[in-house]
Amino acid sequence: MSATTATEAATETGAEVRELTYLGAFNEAMFQLMREDEDIFVAGEDVGLQGGVFGSFKGLADEFGERRVVDTPIAEQAIVGLGIGAAVAGLRPVVDLMFMDFVMVAMDQIANQAAKLKYMFGGKAELPLTITTNGGAGLSAAAQNSQSLEAMLCHVPGLKVVMPSSPHDLKGLMVACVRDNNPTIIVKNKRMFGVSGPVPEELYEIPLGVGNVVRQGSDVTVVAYGRMVEESAKAAKRLSEEQGIECEIVDPRTVQPLDTDMIVASAKKTNRIVVVHEAVRFGGLGAEIAAQVQEEAFDYLDAPVGRIAAPFSPIPFSPGLEGHYVPNAKRISAGILETLGRPVPGA
Amino acid sequence: MEPSVEVLKDLHHRMLRIRLFEEAAGKLFEGNKMPGFLHLYVGQEAVASGVCVAMRDDDQVSSTHRGHGHLVAKGGDLSKMMAELMGKADGYCNGKGGSMHICDLDLNMLGANGIVGGGAPIAVGAGFANKYRGNDTVSVAFFGDGSTNIGAFHEAINMAAALKLPVLFVCENNEYGEYTRRDKVMAINDVVDRAAGYGIPGVIVDGMDAIAVHEAALEGLARARRGEGPTFIEAKTYRYYNHHGVQTLGMKYRTDEEVDEWKKKDCIVAFEKRVTEAGLISAEELAAVRREVEIEVEAAVEFGENSPMPDVSTLLTDVYTEMA
Numbered sequence: 001m002s003a004t005t006a007t008e009a010a011t012e013t014g015a016e017v018r019e020l021t022y023l024g025a026f027n028e029a030m031f032q033l034m035r036e037d038e039d040i041f042v043a044g045e046d047v048g049l050q051g052g053v054f055g056s057f058k059g060l061a062d063e064f065g066e067r068r069v070v071d072t073p074i075a076e077q078a079i080v081g082l083g084i085g086a087a088v089a090g091l092r093p094v095v096d097l098m099f100m101d102f103v104m105v106a107m108d109q110i111a112n113q114a115a116k117l118k119y120m121f122g123g124k125a126e127l128p129l130t131i132t133t134n135g136g137a138g139l140s141a142a143a144q145n146s147q148s149l150e151a152m153l154c155h156v157p158g159l160k161v162v163m164p165s166s167p168h169d170l171k172g173l174m175v176a177c178v179r180d181n182n183p184t185i186i187v188k189n190k191r192m193f194g195v196s197g198p199v200p201e202e203l204y205e206i207p208l209g210v211g212n213v214v215r216q217g218s219d220v221t222v223v224a225y226g227r228m229v230e231e232s233a234k235a236a237k238r239l240s241e242e243q244g245i246e247c248e249i250v251d252p253r254t255v256q257p258l259d260t261d262m263i264v265a266s267a268k269k270t271n272r273i274v275v276v277h278e279a280v281r282f283g284g285l286g287a288e289i290a291a292q293v294q295e296e297a298f299d300y301l302d303a304p305v306g307r308i309a310a311p312f313s314p315i316p317f318s319p320g321l322e323g324h325y326v327p328n329a330k331r332i333s334a335g336i337l338e339t340l341g342r343p344v345p346g347a
Numbered sequence: 348m349e350p351s352v353e354v355l356k357d358l359h360h361r362m363l364r365i366r367l368f369e370e371a372a373g374k375l376f377e378g379n380k381m382p383g384f385l386h387l388y389v390g391q392e393a394v395a396s397g398v399c400v401a402m403r404d405d406d407q408v409s410s411t412h413r414g415h416g417h418l419v420a421k422g423g424d425l426s427k428m429m430a431e432l433m434g435k436a437d438g439y440c441n442g443k444g445g446s447m448h449i450c451d452l453d454l455n456m457l458g459a460n461g462i463v464g465g466g467a468p469i470a471v472g473a474g475f476a477n478k479y480r481g482n483d484t485v486s487v488a489f490f491g492d493g494s495t496n497i498g499a500f501h502e503a504i505n506m507a508a509a510l511k512l513p514v515l516f517v518c519e520n521n522e523y524g525e526y527t528r529r530d531k532v533m534a535i536n537d538v539v540d541r542a543a544g545y546g547i548p549g550v551i552v553d554g555m556d557a558i559a560v561h562e563a564a565l566e567g568l569a570r571a572r573r574g575e576g577p578t579f580i581e582a583k584t585y586r587y588y589n590h591h592g593v594q595t596l597g598m599k600y601r602t603d604e605e606v607d608e609w610k611k612k613d614c615i616v617a618f619e620k621r622v623t624e625a626g627l628i629s630a631e632e633l634a635a636v637r638r639e640v641e642i643e644v645e646a647a648v649e650f651g652e653n654s655p656m657p658d659v660s661t662l663l664t665d666v667y668t669e670m671a
């Protein structure tokens with residue numbers, strides 16, 4: 001399944017393509033999932049009457065009531081623990097951490113409890129737990145409300161970590177997360193809430209661990225996930241139009257499990273690869289992907305694996321600084337040109 | 348109200364199973380036949396037994412760093428437990444959990460925990476599931492005095508109180524958090540004082556008296572089943588061995604005299620004296636039960652020793668549930 005499936009399918013049948021925002025796609029997934037399965041409930045800060053601070057859960061309390069849409073104390077450890085205990089007892093909880101940064105507050109319950117229970121118990125526990133959260137910078141939310149911490153999460157065996165890059169993917173991946181019998185963390189990007197795209201009306205699932213080739217190209221592979229797919233697409237369009245460089249953009253969609261096969265296949269095809277992420281460069285996914293690509297496709301590479309990521313500092317508040325912190329289309333273009341050994345304008 | 352003879356026998360049986368299992372585990376540990384860490388429950392048997400006799404089979408338990416006693420009291424299979432403590436293939440967790448993660452989900456025992464305070468949020472989640480389903484099942488969070496100082500515990504109990512969940516919080520106050528006296532790390536004398544801060548009732552019981560614990564647990568469980576929310580029980584008790592391992596005496600952090608004083612209040616000795624003097628259970632019958640448990644424990648040790656080490660092929664199994 002690819003990001004364009006919905007559009008293609010609709011075009012083939014001649015039907016009108018229905019568009020939803022990123023947030024709308026998530027919200028629709030929640031409604032449809034909760035209608036389908038009585039064991040699904042959502043708990044978190046402000047998820048009830050307020051529908052979540054960003055509106056992710058808007059309207060759910062009206063339809064499903066306080067029993068299934070639960071306002072909790074501001075207590076991230078207990079929120080995740082609530083999900084773990086309820087999951088072990090047979091429910092299918094969705095628990096919300098308002099900001100991805102709050103993962104750090106709940107890390108014992110996430111990494112020491114949820115991730116390991118099954119293994120520690122000799123396989124006897126099932127943990128159909130979904131943790132939803134909101135990551136990403138670019139809103140002047142400063143250092144404690146903007147981080148991309150996926151590298152920390154996907155370092156923990158037992159967790160699945162999902163970073164959707166479009167409304168279509170967000171809905172399908174959310175469905176997969178909730179139906180999965182493992183603890184999953186799905187990270188919405190805060191700057192994508194209003195982004196619109198085609199989203200099928202029915203409930204559909206995008207399998208976790210299966211990436212998507214967003215754009216075909218022959219000159220260089222760009223691995224990106226979350227909002228960086230959109231920025232990379234802008235960069236690719238410009239490079240194609242202005243310099244005839246054809247980027248292949250591959251989106252793993254889930255960073256744990258990681259679709260290494262897709263990434264390696266693309267690297268073998270283009271012989272050059274750059275990884276783009278919002279998280280800081282040091283110890284980020286780019287390092288892991290670079291390592292895996294050199295293990296699997298060393299002889300195919302014509303250049304070192306490039307990494308385009310945030311610098312090694314906390315995220316600044318001021319737009320004047322933050323604008324230079326998060327990778328954007330311009331920085332991605334420059335990084336791609338560098339990997340291609342082409343002159344970088346203004347460098 | 349004095350419990351029935353049947354209940355008394357049950358309390359005694361569970362306490363003995365814990366005591367003899369733990370003593371045997373301690374010996375094996377001393378003989379280097381048990382890898383890793385061992386946190387023995389000896390001394391505190393009246394708490395787990397009193398509470399678990401009061402519970403129904405469908406009620407869940409989340410346990411602690413010192414969790415063997417809770418599994419035994421919930422009806423755990425001593426052979427599978429012993430094998431697990433030895434890291435063997437036939438253990439409860441196939442050798443992947445050990446002492447700190449021992450569990451039996453079929454008995455609704457949701458696991459001991461390697462993180463102090465880590466279990467309370469899980470019990471609250473189980474309690475949430477019970478309320479969600481509209482059944483009258485209750486979850487019990489066992490925890491030590493030490494865990495009430497950690498954030499997760501506070502978050503969990505506050506949430507249970509706020510959401511009025513059917514959870515019974517049972518504090519095993521053994522006066523030490525690892526190797527530090529409780530009064531050095533807590534500015535209150537009774538842990539139960541914290542209950543008021545959550546707006547839930549709290550009660551202190553003699554944690555060396557299984558009958559008293561049983562009675563308090565029955566009340567707390569009934570209250571939860573009626574939909575009236577959590578109750579906090581503080582059981583004053585004591586662990587005979589160190590935080591970890593089998594050493595008892597000659598330590599700096601507590602005096603030998605103190606250990607001896609508590610041993611005079613031993614929960615099993617006191618219980619046996621009480622029921623025989625009252626003519627409720629005969630000394631012969633108590634001795635027969637002890638022999639029976641001794642045989643069960645010997646068989647458990649043998650089972651554990653004969654069980655193979657886990658096959659290396661299992662190293663990477665059960666990290667994830669495979670999805671079709």
